[in-house]
Amino acid sequence: MLTAAQVLAENNFGDTRTGGLAGPMGLFLILLLGTATVLLIRNMNARLRRLPDRFPGQGLPADAGRADAVVADPTDGTGSQDSSPDAPNGREQR
Known part of the structure; x- marks a missing residue:
């Protein structure tokens, strides 16, 4: 006759030690x-605390919010940049 302790102690799930490290490894x-x-x-x-409140030269101009503000010419009035076909591309510059 089986006692209650023997019934409760019986392992019905097979070998439980296989992969027994998964729980502790997951927690780690x-x-x-x-x-x-x-x-x-x-x-x-x-x-971020060490950064200054404003960087030099990055103040907002007075008319920055206006839609009709004048845009500075990036070529400084010298015309368009040279885009000749014999100009080196990215691989040839190295």
């Missing part, structure tokens, strides 16, 4: 990723 990886995330956030906050 989650804790590792969480720690890395916290450290990265702290590092970036420290870097």
Whole structure:
């Protein structure tokens, strides 16, 4: 006759030791990723605090919001840039 303890102690699931490391390894990886995330956030906050409020030369002009504001000529009035067919491309410049 089987006692209640023997019935409860019987293993009906086969070999439970196969892959028994999956739970602890998953927990370790989650804790590792969480720690890395916290450290990265702290590092970036420290870097952002060290930045100046404004960078020199980046002030907004008075008419920056106007749609009819004059756009500066990037060629400084010298005409168009040279786009001759014999100009070197990206691979030939190196």
